[in-house]
Amino acid sequence: MTIEVRPLGVACNLACQYCYQNPMRDAGNISKNYDIDKIKLAIVKQGDSFVLFGGEPLLIDEKDLESLWSWGYEKFGMNGMQTNGVLINENHIRMFKQYRVHVGISIDGPGELNDVRWFGSLEKTRDTTARTELAIERLCQEGIPPSLIITLHRLNATEDKLPIMHAWMQKLESLGIESVRLHILETESEIIKQKYGLTPEENIRALLSFNALELKLQHLKFDMFSDMKNLLLGQDKYSTCVWRGCDPYATAAVKGVEGNGQSSNCGRTNKSGIDFTKADNSGFERYIALYHTPQEYGGCQGCRFFLMCKGQCPGTAIDNEWRNRTQDCGVWKQLYINIENRLINSGYQTISLHPNLKYLEMEILKAWEQGMNPTLQETMEWMRKKTEEGNKKDVIH
Missing domain, CATH: 3.20.20.70 (Aldolase class I)
Structure with a gap:
């Protein structure tokens, strides 16, 4: 902060x-x-x-x-x-x-x-x-x-x-x-x-x-x-x-x-020239909506980089409508692909290509629906702990 x-x-x-x-x-x-x-x-x-x-x-x-x-x-x-x-x-x-x-x-x-x-x-x-x-x-x-x-x-x-x-x-x-x-x-x-x-x-x-x-x-x-x-x-x-x-x-x-x-x-x-007073609590409706909205309608549905990018800054959203993903989506996607390739060539496993990515997405979405915003790192640690307790399907190694 x-x-x-x-x-x-x-x-x-x-x-x-x-x-x-x-x-x-x-x-x-x-x-x-x-x-x-x-x-x-x-x-x-x-x-x-x-x-x-x-x-x-x-x-x-x-x-x-x-x-x-x-x-x-x-x-x-x-x-x-x-x-x-x-x-x-x-x-x-x-x-x-x-x-x-x-x-x-x-x-x-x-x-x-x-x-x-x-x-x-x-x-x-x-x-x-x-x-x-x-x-x-x-x-x-x-x-x-x-x-x-x-x-x-x-x-x-x-x-x-x-x-x-x-x-x-x-x-x-x-x-x-x-x-x-x-x-x-x-x-x-x-x-x-x-x-x-x-x-x-x-x-x-x-x-x-x-x-x-x-x-x-x-x-x-x-x-x-x-x-x-x-x-x-x-x-x-x-x-x-x-x-x-x-x-x-x-x-x-x-x-x-x-x-x-x-x-x-x-x-x-402040796109309208008005400096609004800060809201008491953060909401994550934008990100839940972006996850479910097809890309042709301004959303992020199906993008493997969604959890990393999250539609980027609402201040750069398509048509200045903060609910949409960023107008620079293609730029960020290409950068992620480039960095992803470099990591893979160096022997790393990226979240974006992990077979259990969907489980991680579901856990993050659940948290957003409850008004929480955990990091990927925190969520993955929680999922690993859950695995140790016997539920092995919800884990990213």
Whole structure:
């Protein structure tokens, strides 16, 4: 679970053309005020360390940042922040080190490959990108290397751009970067999708190229591939977010805290520009329905990767209808096939091809119907215990 604290909501210094938060901005739902005391009370209620989020969290007054981080360090021993990196200054770096702030930076590539992350004009955009790149280098020099989030699109992940991205990844690794999260572009705008979105084939080519690159790197990892591998092996104890089945009205993986202390959900679910208050309990109706609904009607019926993929993020669902499976189904399926083949060639048994997969599916469905969401690993351990008690048919070895 991640506690995302958003004092200024989706307010941002950039105007990234594809941003999934744009529906909130278009609706005028941008916070201008926050109450530090209410934010702290809400965090205490959640009971865990937090990540400052946005929009852009470094728009917050530096005194308030220090108030939150010094308190967070004292209470939890750590802090976190996700930023575009443009505004990082010497005082921020001091606080990062003093209050143990792990920094995540959103950037889509070096130089012109980051142009979609717009700042009013091409000249200003290139300048802000250069500042972000310098911030990454500086944080690495200071011994606090950030993690990165990269969205793939036409400016950074077409066949001619991939060699540049690969070289950049190698440079990042040499600087000390170890963790990169890749995202397929998510937007509700058909214009932006047509202009910047990759075709399914291009997304597959790009992601497979990063998967192959990872095998050549020493330390830098793309977390999506580790998650997918662990899911195929039933080792999903630490898998989070979409891999665990997300209710868009409760988003168990993300507990949002707004500037007035209100509890909220992952921003990827705010398709109508409304930041709904978090539901008290998660429901798994989407996943039960997807399992039974034929693929031609937006479901996942018959897919051997269903328990690993679960129809992926409801924020990327077909026709923006969260009940459907993801519009990127073909991309994820091809990635699973690729990782599955590699595991099989290495002598592993994957859940996706296990003869008793159906029994595991039935147990997970039963749990969802009862409002529970066990991991594959927990369910398999329970089934093994059941086997030891004499019911050998319901087991996956």
